[in-house]
Amino acid sequence: MEPIIHLENITKIYNEKSDPLKALDDISLDIQKGDIYGIIGMSGAGKSTLVRCINLLERPTSGRVIVRGKDMQALSNRELRRERTEISMIFQHFNLLMQKNVEDNICFPLYINKVKKADARKRCAELLEIVGLSDKAKAYPSQLSGGQRQRVAIARALATNPKILLCDEATSALDPQTTTSILSLLKEINARYGITIVIITHEMAVVREICTHVAIVDNGRIVEKGTVDDIFDSPKTEEAKKLVLYRRNRDVTIAEGGEGI
Amino acid sequence: MKKTTKILSLVLTSILLAGAVSGCGSTENAESPAPAQNNKTAAEAPAENTESKGTIKIAASPTPHAEILEQAKPILAKQGYDLDIVEFEDYVQPNLVVESGEFDANYVEHVPYLESFNEEQGTHLVNVGGIHYEPFGIYPGKESDLSAISDGAVIAVPNDTTNEARALLLLQDNGLIKLADGAGLTATVNDIVENPHNLEIQELEAAQVSRVKDEVAFVVLNGNYALEAGLSVGKDAVAYEKSDSEAAKTYVNVIVVKEGNENNEGVKALVDVLKSDDIFNYINDTYDGAVIPFK
Amino acid sequence: MILSSGFDWSVFTPKVNQMIVDGVWETLYMTLVSTLMGYVLGLPLGIVLAVTGEKGIAPNKAVYGVLDFIVNITRSIPFLILLILVSPITKLIVGKSYGSSATVVPLVIAAAPFIARMVEGSIQEVDKGVIEAAQSMGADNFTIITRVLIVEAKTSLIVGVTIALGTILGYSAMAGIVGGGGLGDIAIRYGYYRYDMEIMVVTIVILVFLVQIMQYIGMALSKLTDKRRIK
Incomplete structure (x- = not known):
């Protein structure tokens, strides 16, 4: 099945001329319709830039963004604005x-x-x-x-x-209890309306709570991606292990604090 | 560009000075002669048998005051006086330096200014002789015949104390309006008691008056602003202050010394020379009516 | 020193009173009309500056550079000079180069760039996140300007109007140079030049009162319309 979001070799470099900073490095990602796709990484890993490449709030320096079968970069401004309502x-x-x-x-x-x-x-x-x-x-x-x-x-x-909902650290400013209630609302929306959800977060608990798939972003690159179950059960890369392990420990403390996952 | 700068600086200077001062303007400050050197004069002075009677140090405005003094300088030199002229661009310092004794005399101001200065600053300065005045004139704008002035005509006048009063007095002298008794030297439009032609007196900053010439019936200008606007008292004014008028007597520019020095020989000699025919003729020949010697 | 000489009410002849009443109207006329016209020019100018600026929603170095330069030049010219420099333009627009209406032209020219800068500042304060949210909804720049920037900057813009009114009222004191009249001119000419302490005090008290009223109304309005704080 054709993915609803198809990112192909996305690279984003800021300040190309003066002081180049590579925020995204050759990222490819497919998200299927109805997925709740988590993109997780430390702050500064480039995940916020990545999610903005989907609706072109950020234009990739190179690579292709195909959303709902449309080549986003080829759209006129008017068409892009129309597409953003989806x-x-x-x-x-x-x-x-x-x-x-x-x-x-x-x-x-x-x-x-x-x-x-x-x-x-x-x-x-x-x-x-x-x-x-x-x-x-x-x-x-x-x-x-x-x-x-x-x-x-x-x-x-x-x-x-809309057909897609992008969530940029949507629960990071909220307390654990509120986070849970917002996440279950998102889950309900996904289930009821079939909206594909992309969740950017630095909290592993969020991914575990609602995501079906996850991609781990580190230093502008995707180091590992797959279903949430696979990644949590058998992380393959060092970065994934570190994140999963570190987050696990932290999740425990959060849970003890009353998050109730 | 350069011209613009010059106009700007002229305008600005005029505006800054107009408030405090009247009638003692300058036309070409930038080009007025620099103060003469003491020694040089002494050396140039005729080496006849005139014995030196000392130096008279005088503070003066550049135009016409310092120019007139330059004419008096060789004459005084013959009498044995060395006239040391120092130019001042403002009207406060010349009084302070005479009060302090650094200068023997100044030649910058008229009597009303001198009196108010004495009153405000507590100085002890006295007038020892009137030399010249710079007459106000009524200049034609959209109309040119004062006797046939239309009803409701607009006349532009300067808006600062003395200049406005002088302008109003000149209008009164020409029968256009009547001012309240005793309004005199501080008259304002509020003092107009009779206005048979229903004239609208438009008060403007002194430097602005000439600029609205084409928009109003007449303008009343003092000498230096008329000169700047390219107007000549002699040729262009439809009326101006005569030398026997109250205004001329009041606004004559005088030599000022500190109280007690009135009878100083040097001072007397200076005033005598300035009132001599030589100087009178020089003034009349040079300034084309914008500066008139006071008898 | 002058105060000790006592307050002489006799200077307030009917003519002087009329002059002061006229002065109030002239001041209000010059200030309000100039502020209004200043915003007609300055508001769009300020919006364009904010929008085309480096961090605006449609950065445009050329447009911003030119406007920024014009605004800086105009703001650098002392008002006194402006008053005289623009008199040919004034005559063209108003028909004469003296009087209250003639003062409005230089006042507007002086006020517009100043207003533009304040508007630019107000709009720059708008949370970038809200702008991004609007963009993500597919809003075009015009919608963002009219429905996000101006709306969110509302409180700050109203405070700006209050500041502009006070500043322009201050400028209008120099209107007397071109015969514009007004209270400031009366205070300068009668109080400062002629040492008419009474007239100066009365006109200044009225001026302070006017500024206070404007300030009060402006602040009350900005508070009333500010929904950002919990009441």
């Missing part, structure tokens, strides 16, 4: 419009897609129902907790019925 994204710091209330935030992608206001409001109500914040439509982000804000961000991301 690839939603949520962020570590939620990135909500702080001057707008929850409803306006969720309706924003619908406004971009020229959805009529009344229809947008209706869709917003549905989404709030899904994320369990029906009573917060008129609240401002500053009045919400971190977990609630991420729920708003997820509702916003789902507004346009």
Whole structure:
């Protein structure tokens, strides 16, 4: 089956002229429809750059990005913007419009897609129902907790019925309990709507909790990839072992802290 | 570029000075003669039998004051006085250096300024003789006949204290308006009590007045700004301050010394020379009406 | 020293009172109209600066370089000089080179680049993450400018308006040079030149009052519209 996301020999070099920095080094990755794909690595490993190459918020220096069968780099700006409505994204710091209330935030992608206001409001109500914040439509982000804000961000991301959801450290700013609830929400969304989810994280617990597949990124390269079960059971490379082992120890402490995995 | 810079600096200087000073402007500061050297003069002085009676050190504005003094210098040299002229661009230092005794006299200001300076600074400076005045003139703008001025016409005048008052007094002398009794040297538009032609008096920064010439009926300018605008009192003004007018008597530029030195021989000789026909003729011939000798 | 000589109310003749009342209107007229026009020019200019800047959403060295240069040049010229330099333009636009309306032209020219810089600063403060989020939703730059940048910078922009009003009101004190009138001019000419302490004190008190009101309204508005903090 053709993968929904196909990354081929992706290399990204910053400051090519003055002080070159290779963020991504010849990365190839296939993600199938319906996967919950974890990309894990230490901070600075290049995973945030990698995920932004999928929706071209970052343009790779070389390599090919094929999403939903389309050669992303070949699209015009207008086509790219259209395609981005199929690839939603949520962020570590939620990135909500702080001057707008929850409803306006969720309706924003619908406004971009020229959805009529009344229809947008209706869709917003549905989404709030899904994320369990029906009573917060008129609240401002500053009045919400971190977990609630991420729920708003997820509702916003789902507004346009995307096929792919990119999560950039979406739970890193949250406490363990909230992390769990957000992860189960993502899991539910994946199961209910068949949305492919790509999760960037530095927390092995997150991968273990919901991912079907995982790629370990180190120094801009993928050192190992496969199903979560395979990698955890028999890590092959040093980096994978280190990460799995290190994370295992840490997971224990997190679990003891009440994460309840 | 160079010209622009010069215009800019002129404009700026004018604006800065106009507030504090009246009537004692300069036209070409940059090119005015440098203060003469003491020794040189002594050496050049006729070596006849005139015995040296000492040096008269005088602070002066560059134009026309220092220029006039340069004419007096050889005459005084014949009488045995060495006139040492030092130019000042401002109007405060010349008074302070005379008060302190560093200079014997100055030639920069008119009586009202001198009096207010004495009052504010507590100095003891006195007027020993009026030499010249720089007459205000009414210059034509959109209209040229004062006697047929249209109703509601706009007349631009300078907006700083003395210049405005002088302009208003000149308008009054020409029967255009009437000022409240005693308004005198500090008159403002608020002191106008009769305005038969319903004139609109537009107050502007002194340097700006000439620039609106084409937009208003008449402009009232003091000498140096008229010169800068290329206007001549003699040829262009439809009216100007006569030498017997109140304004001329008031705004005559005077020689100033410290109290007690009024009868100093050197000072007397200086004033006598400056009031001589030689100097009068020089002033009349040189300044084309923009500077008028005071009798 | 002058204060000790006592406050002489008799200088406030009907004519002087009328002059002060006119001055209030002239000051308000010059300040408000110039600020408004200043924003008509300065707001788009500031947005373009922020957008085309190195860290903007559409970096463009050429456009930014030219605008940045123009803004710097204009901001470096002392207002006094500007007032006189632009008088031919003033005459072209307003029809005459003296009076309150004539002052508006140089005020706008002085204010627009200054406003542009403040707008640029306000927009640069907007969280890059929110911009990225909008981009990830497929928003075009125009939508990002109108629906993200301006919206999120709202509070800072309103504070900027308050600062601009105060600054332009200060500039307007020099309006007297071209016969623009206003309270600042009265304070300078009657208070400073003529030592009319009473008139100076009254006009300055009114000026302070005006600035305070503007400041108060501006700050209240910015607080009222700021949803970033929990109330």
